Amino acid sequence: MPENFSLKETKPNIGGGRVSGGREKLTSSFDLVEVTHFLFVRVVKARDLACSNATVGGGVCHTFVEIKIGKYKGSTKYLEMNKRNPEWNQVFAFTKDRIQSLSVEITVREKEFVNDEFIGKIAIDMSDIPTRVPPDSPLAPQWYKLESEANSSVGELMMILWFGTQADEVFIDAWHSDVASVSGDSITNTRSKVYLSPRLWYLRINIIEAQDLVVPGDKNRNPEVYVKAALGNVKLRTRVSADKSLNPRWNEDLMFVAVEPFYDHLVLTVVDKNNEEEFSLGRCMVHLSEAYIRWLPEPVGAKWYNLEGGGDVVEELKFASKLNMRISLDGGYHVFDESIDCSSDYRATFKGLWPPAIGVLELGIIGASVLVPMKSRDGRETTDAYCVAKYGPKWVRTRTVVNSFSPKWNEQYTWEVYDPYTVLIIGIFDNCHLNGEKGPNPKDPSIGKLRIRLSTLSTNRVYTYSYPLIALQPSGVKKMGEIQLALRFTSPSYTSLLAAYARPLFPKMHYIHPLSVYQLDSLRQQAIGILCSRLSSAEPPLRTEVTGFMLDAGYQLWSPRKAKANTERLMDAVHVITEAWKWFDTIKKWNNPAANVLVIVLYLVVVFYPSLVLPTLLIYCFLIGIWQYRKRPRDPTHVDIKLSLADSTNADEWDEEFDTFPSSKQGEVLRMRYDRLRSMAGKVMVMVGDLATQGERLTALWSWQDPVASAIFLALCVMAAVVFCSGLVPPRCILVMVGMFVMRPPSFGIGIPCAPQNVFGRLPTKADCML
Incomplete structure (x- = not known):
């Protein structure tokens, strides 16, 4: 099935x-x-425990408490203490529906004891355990005397037992009987x-210019300088300055995602690229607490920062190179x-x-x-x-x-x-x-x-x-x-x-x-990395x-299924337009004469009574909404x-x-997939080109790329303006003639494109300028 x-x-x-x-x-x-009932056992502490003779001499008593209800068994942590009054303060939760015992056994044991030996124990009947329903205050723990095999007192244990639900305050931190098979630190x-x-901010660094850079080597060479910025594990860089001098300019923004509290420093390095080698011309370190917090679209003041550590030549000088920047924490954005x-x-x-x-x-x-x-x-x-x-x-x-x-x-x-x-x-x-x-x-x-x-x-x-x-x-x-x-x-x-x-x-x-699409994508990847790091700690x-x-950290990975699905979504989104065009095409072909006559009558009513157009459309939308x-x-x-x-x-x-990225496939498999991707991308390329062609034909009406077509269009505009203004031909008559011409029967040549279509189809595009 x-x-x-x-x-x-x-x-x-x-x-x-x-x-x-x-x-x-x-x-x-x-x-x-659904309400789930639990038996809660809270073990607080013990006093005056009678430890074994071996531990009495050493002064250390390794004690723990074991709670047993039927087949379920839970125990507290071991306490290695030099006193006989240990404190555990642990809570155990046993699902009530799975309890098959009539009593609860609480046993205080010592780590050195084996088999059935113990310090003392307590047995409590289920019928004696009270029920607590929040928002009642928590029940107060009580002291219980421990009994040994010799029926002698070996100390006391403070604890409390009650029946409750998952609404109890201790439910979250309690040890549950469902995880009885899990032990040690894995219980956490x-x-x-x-x-x-954590609270995330967009950090914007507007790198304006540098001043008085010292370039080692040939002083007659025009340096190719750019700036590298690093925040944590994220590194960005500017383009190479077009002003190839010792005072280069960039005026470029670099965007990071910063997280509170601000532990990381922003490190900026000015780099000179000489062929394949790169030389540091200086660096500066900025703590994010010094950044200006901006939540309104107000300008941020620029500030000069001294560059240090650019080499021996810089250290010998009495002045330092400088970097002019605007650094701000933009709190007016949402960090995606x-x-x-x-x-x-x-x-x-x-x-x-x-x-x-x-x-x-x-x-x-x-x-x-x-x-x-x-x-x-x-x-x-x-x-x-x-x-x-x-x-x-x-x-x-x-x-x-x-x-x-x-x-x-x-x-x-x-x-x-x-x-x-x-x-x-x-x-x-x-x-x-x-x-x-x-x-x-x-x-x-x-x-x-x-x-x-x-x-x-x-x-x-x-x-x-x-x-x-x-x-x-x-x-x-x-x-x-x-x-x-x-x-x-x-x-x-x-x-x-x-x-x-x-x-x-x-x-x-x-x-x-x-922000640009590229910036949003890069910043989102930074935000995901920060959240993964913080939440995993x-x-x-x-x-x-x-x-x-x-x-959805891997949302940008290629998937042929997603590509096809998004195409189907696009087609469904324009489904109304395509269906309307198909319906109008059937009207033009007169497949249903009765429907054609009705459409023509409605068209004439709209032309001669234009005040009814908007109310008719609104009523039509209202009726569609009621029907849907x-x-x-x-x-x-x-x-x-x-x-x-x-x-x-x-x-x-x-x-x-x-498949992984980069691909783990080789040979014919990778070749076949690449060819399929090229085929799908080729169809998208042709579709985008067709849309661009229609847009270029529309703008060509008044661009005079085709002087004849532009002259015809402008002449028609002037003639239409004169006719409308003179009142010789009412606009309604023109609309009636246009509508009747479009919806004429097939015997009058409906299959042949009309003159306006022919003119529009001949308008020049930039397709012939493409390589």
């Missing part, structure tokens, strides 16, 4: 069992996920966390780390330019189902899945559910919304940093990703759907499973929501001082492959494999899409 890649509406038990798709506003802070990689992207059309944030870097929030986005990550195996452990296939969601600068990561093809997370997160034309990005990954993974540097492979645009959601409605997880592989498109989500976009004021549509999408600096790390996948309302999409947007042409791509094109 073919795989089902469609969206499915679900009915999870959320909001106390109320209908999830209704308009009733739910009130609980975790109303978009299984916890849910919230990350914040995502695609412009699929971005989750458009706000400027400077907080004073942020618009007010228009609503709240709430996401409930319920769980996944039928996930495919991602790796093998102990001879059996398994998947350790976790989910990552990004909106604006806030990233969230769910806990890892170990060894499950149908994990249940039931975690809920919230974001503030500033613009409806934004996209929520959700990705699912397999955790390869637990016990038993092979390789020096394992990576977390992606299971799937989806995007949800907020403007396609109705406000104050809960969407509960199961989204397909689709992945592209060298063998083709594959369904990796499904993920169940609950989503709600709440806007308290429709006035603020409507006002957001009237605001410019980008900050004003993007319109007043726009968090604890637990959000790894580079995860951040790059969420941000019944066909409106009722489901959120999701990945469409037909739109992406993922269901019709052949094996060779898949292999080409997954």
Whole structure:
């Protein structure tokens, strides 16, 4: 059976069992996920422990606490202390539905003990454990006496046990029974966390000129000087100055992405290029804290910087060469780390330019189902899945559910919304940093990703759907499973929501001082590199492959499938124009005489009653909108494999899409792909040339490249102006004659081009000037 890649509406038990798709506003802070009950055990500390005789003499007691409930067992960290009052302050969470024991055993052990030996233990019945429901205050821990095998007191243990849900404050940092097979430092990689992207700025360096450069070697040679700028690992350079002297000028901008806090220095080096050799004429180092912070389109004052370290000749002089620059941190721009059309944030870097929030986005990550195996452990296939969601600068990561093809997370997160034309990005990954993974540097492979645009959601409605997880592989498109989500976009004021549509999408600096496409692409690559570096250094790390996948770091790589898909999108976008032209062509051919008569009557009404044209068009648009309302999409947007042409791509094109850059292919395969690329690019080249030809013919009407054609056009313009002004022939009559001539029956020579078409087709173009 073919795989089902469609969206499915679900009915999870959320909001106390109320209908999830209704308009009733739910009130609980975790109303978009299913309630999961846990048994929490908080071990605080112990006192007066009776350690073994071996450790008493040494003065060090290596103690830990073990909690056992049925087949589940968890233990605290070892504490090597020279006192008998250790403190752990750790929390353990056991899923209530999986508990098959009537009591909880808490045992205090010593590291040196083996087998069944222990210091003391406590047994508590399940019926004696209380239940806590937030926002109730946390329960206070109590002291429990430890009992030994000899029924003697061996110390006391402070702890507390209670039944709670994932809404409990300690849920995030607790040890979970789902990760009982994970031990050591790997447990940190299984916890849910919230990350914040660092604040990014555009750093603009306007390099104006240099003064009093000292060039070693032949003093009669005209130096070829340029400036290199380096910030962190990113290096840029200016062009070689056209003014080949000791006082060269550039007046060129170099753009970097800077990140707060500003640790890196901006290093600028003036370089002289002599044939194949390059010589440093001096360098200067600027700390970013000295840069001018600009959020308005105001000019920045230039400043002279001394150049140092240009060689022995410079050091002997009593003056230094100088470099004139303007350095500013432009906070009026939004630093793009995502695609412009699929971005989750458009706000400027400077907080004073942020618009007010228009609503709240709430996401409930319920769980996944039928996930495919991602790796093998102990001879059996398994998947350790976790989910990552990004909106604006806030990233969230769910806990890892170990060894499950149908994990249940039931975690809920919230974001503030500033613009409806934004996209929520959700990705699912397999955790390869637990016990038993092979390789020096394992990576977390992606299971799937989806995007949800907020403007396609109705406000104050809960969407509960199961989204397909689709992945592209060298063998083709594959369904990796499904993920169940609950989503709600709440806007308290429709006035603020409507006002957001009237605001410019980008900050004003993007319109007043726009950046080129090349600059935006380069700056986005810098931003992605910075985010990957910063988030991978968090604890637990959000790894580079995860951040790059969420941000589409490889968006610029060639794909024949994407090229074809974008062409299909372009054709669909102009579908209305082409269909209208086809319909008018059938009218001209008189295939349906009744329709032709009706069109002519409507045309005459429009000509003789022009005041009805605009109202008629508006009423027509209104009726079309009302007619299309019944066909409106009722489901959120999701990945469409037909739109992406993922269901019709052949094996060779898949292999080409997954080829490395530079290509790893050789011989006839690479030759064949290059020829295919040339064929596709040739068709695009011809299409662009045809469009340019029609535009050149239009401008040739008054350019006098063809004197006869230009004279005819201008003469017709004068004649038409005289006729319209004199009133001899009413404009309506002219419009009637033109319209009747265009829509004349085929027996009057409809297939032959008319004189204006013939004149336009003979207009000169620049095609004959092309090599």
